[in-house]
Amino acid sequence: MNKPLVKYLQLKQLLKGIYRKVMAAEITPDSVVPNDGPPSPKKFKSCDESDGNEIIQTVTPNDIGKKRKVALLLGFCGAGYFGMQRNRGTKTIEEDLINALFKAGAIPEAAKEHEQKMAFQRASRTDKGVHAAAQVVSFKMFVVDDVIAKINSHLPREIRVFGHFRVTKGFNSKTACDARTYKYVMPTYAFANKEKKNMYILVIEATIKHVRDILAMYVGTRNFHNFTSKKAYEDDSAKRYIMQFDCGLPFVRNNLEFVTLTVKGQSFMLHQIRKMIGLMIGIVRGDATIEAMEKAWEKDRVDIPRAPGLGLMLYQLHYHAYNRKIERLGIHSAIDNTIFDKEIEKFTDECINEHIIQKETKEFCFLKWLESLTYHSFDDQPRSAPDQTLENPSKCNNDSNSGKEME
Template structure:
């Protein structure tokens, strides 16, 4: 009996609630198919404002995963990688994307939110003719490339972009990378020659250089060509696909050659050390056996060529292009349409700057004088000259041990207390004098030595013979 009373009361309450709802509200609650919809009163004020006159909401711009092709001259920048403490290439690009409204500021502050990645990391002062970034951005913007480049300095350019697969990562999908090193040919001049811009590289020297570069092709343990990596570590093993020296050419009275290396990946200072030991062998500072020693677990003293001539040419995506570039949905990452702009940028902002800087500042010429101070043999880990403290001590030692320096305008060669030869045609070696400085007065005027592996030691040494 009690149950029937409760059921009756419940039915009465339900009927009263139904009569309280207005006809207009009931109409809003149901559509033509009888499905329930939210009441108009429950819509927020913000939602009402977004509705247009036609009753439709504005279309939200979607972020798309893209591969963005960039090029830059690295002079004046502390590498490409994002660093809030110093000026870098990626800092400039991300702020340009914010100003173009491709990304919000919070994504520039935390790039991981947009799956940001770079194909190749370049160090301080190193340029790139082509490098790739992968990220999620809004691309439904008119004249997008022009707007991005308008917010970038002239030495940094965005050449183009391509829609990619959602899981594309420009670093992990990269098959291999090509670097170029623009080198003055007098770097390969024999030790008995006075080094000047007038030196011209013969076909025999080019052949000798290519023979030495070929020694690095294949899979090897390159622990002696980088810093703080042991021979037993897996990351010490790298694969070099090709390593060649092109025919020399003359620019503004100075002869240059382009050394091209293509490899799966490279470590810090890797390319510069391979080129450094090649120069030392061709010049006659050491023998070919140094390369054989460098494959052994022990630490070997390998010179590091100046970073001035190093340039990233391009990353390669052969497997990605083969798998996705022909599916009819995604374009291949070959950048054929952008080649004219890339070539023009390389010539105006990278190659010409490298060659002009070398001709004006003689960076390579001064570096050649330090080769005779290297051991080219097994050394203790404590003597690793890649550390900042040891590098400064090493440069100071070069200054102390060098007896003769002829200024670059007239060429130069060196007489060292450690060497058993004197390359100068006008000065005879004093074999009876172990002091080396007892019959000479040396005045050294040095500017501040910047602790930077990519910059040269700016010094002038004057000789006054008694």
Template sequence: MNQFIPLRRSLFTSTRLFDKIKTAKDRREHFLKVNSWKANQSEYEPVDEDRKPKKKVALLLGYNGSGYQGMQANPGTKSIEEELFNALVKVEAISKSNSIDPKKVQLMRAARTDKGVHASCNLISLKMICQDKDLVEKLNAQLPNCIRIWGYVETQRTFHAKTKCDSRIYEYLLPSYTLKRLVEKELKLEPGSERDYKILTENSTVTRYISPTDQSTLSNFRVDQERLEKFKGAMSLFQGTHNFHNYTVSRSFKDPASKRFIIDISVSDPMIIENTEWISVKLHGQSFMLHQIRKMISMAMLLVRTGTPLSLISKTFEADKINIPKAPALGLLLERPVFHLYNNRMASVENRDSIDFDVYKNQIETFKKEFIYNEIFEHEKKNREFDTFLAAIDSHIDSTYQYFNTEGVIPEQCILKTKYSVQNDLENEE
């Protein structure tokens, strides 16, 4: 029996201790004494700093996404947020105590960008120490040249970059030769040169090789008005509210989140950049799902290329699940998030600055030309990413893309059976 006495005493002592902790003030004092970071400071890097006031701000920035696994910080990957966080710590815009655990600093972004995707303008909200009048210059000195801070705006304490953003504008650049009429290429058993593309055919089980298109053929191509107008017509059909379940991943037709509202889409006239003709597409929507824009561009591009009627697009908004290829990420960039509702409220209710990227218009245009547009044009010229993408689609000999046809119908063999489509079938039977 004696062996249990110390335990009983321990329980008794603990009970007596918690009998004394009755008020919120007592609980707070006990926590600070026993469980807080200060009480366990020996477990962390020593910190000796004066507490400085922090303010909730909207940080305006732009970046070239090449070489990064996207904007969002993820352990073990190189991200834009990681670069930004490290720079904020170095210039003491984030305290040393908070720098120990990045989770304590909530970086909320207005728009997500995926691997390799650029942004001429994006926005992050956070609490930041911003007493230094040279803070922006010091931040840019710590960041690589492909990431630039335009400025920051003090906001309401409740400001959240994602929820206060009412829409986003993206741009997609594509060479006009992607609208050229499809010409089937010869599939080879062995590569003829080191530049040949390796293609997976017959349900991705057999390897074949295709020679790349001659560079002069790509550079000399100029789209005719008929093809350009068909491409513009295809893109215009995405405007409005539609069910885009086929334009993303892991979304069913029944999922309310599959419905998205596209405010406006505009297609530029062709422009010559370093002897190659390019087309710019601006897409303004409330929000976009993963891969949505790249699949929309691909659909419109391949409709023109294969001579498929535009009526196919409306069928893709219906319940049948099909596989739509993603156009290269290379051509996609975030133009800017839009905060009209927030700015209007700040102007009418509070005396606060609005979130206005146009204040930095000249800097943004210079950066976009040097670090985004030039990157896209040079990368395509060197690696022919769009030609590689088209070669893979043109030579896909199984049933996946046979819905690109002159009748504009979706054959039964193209309809996918996934857990989402099976769920839809069961619900329809009931």
């Protein structure tokens, strides 16, 4: 072996030894902060440790300023917004949220202008006027002390951040979500027979059972091409899996009776939920027969009205497979909405439900929509009047005409 190579290897070995000694010296107790010990760690609201009713996560000084991939849990009332997704020049939920993240110091200015730089991803798209009790967005965020309070301080009353979960680097809030739950708040007078004109009628138990029986017919994997737009019967993406569809017990607010419908599925297409509800109402009221439901699964196009968008809200996003993986690996924490149940329910009742009920009791959105049902055949016949005029008879409508799926 030549001398230069031997000297090189000897020098390399010597440097390795020096490096090991330096590293060992750096982590000895004497080389750290003496006597007084390290600064006390600060804490902010999150989801890793529980101290009574407060959810906290320890943040050390070394964490501050570092980027971490997180899943942020938030709710919003969609009134006055043109949907969830950011669209320059229009008022959207994401626009307000991203601006608040920047002002709170959670993201840099470059990410504020170009959200892809922080790997920003929403779990589910919501259309104009649609609400969310618990939406999830994932992105890379700076570790900031008391970050949730700081973000909320820059948000309007209609948007509230509940907390965040540390997630894996490859986590995507949309693709990791394996089910979505929506709720729909509506007045029970919509179930009354079409011959009855009294808005203040209270439904009986038999009517609620009838509603539940019809909703149960949607459960399973079916072809929903008739419950959206621009989807052919042969299109595989028109097939959707519904896990649950139920009707809750009636409740009275502002002297008007309401019910809440709950539907859980893997994913939903544009207008799908509202058309499912529209067909159910038509059958319950006597405007359509049960045969209309059977025809809806067939190849021919069926005229199905879509219920008003006012009462629709994204209620919960489910991460069953991801949570099982995290539990098995023993890293981070599961994405568990129940940690923030009290905050979510309070926001839903005070902001979302209050808006829905106030608007319905003042403007009778459903009553105006019910008047349009006579123009729908619930059959494969052409419609009697233009779709937009009939289904949007008032300002209560919350449609987006983007033609995109709700995911």
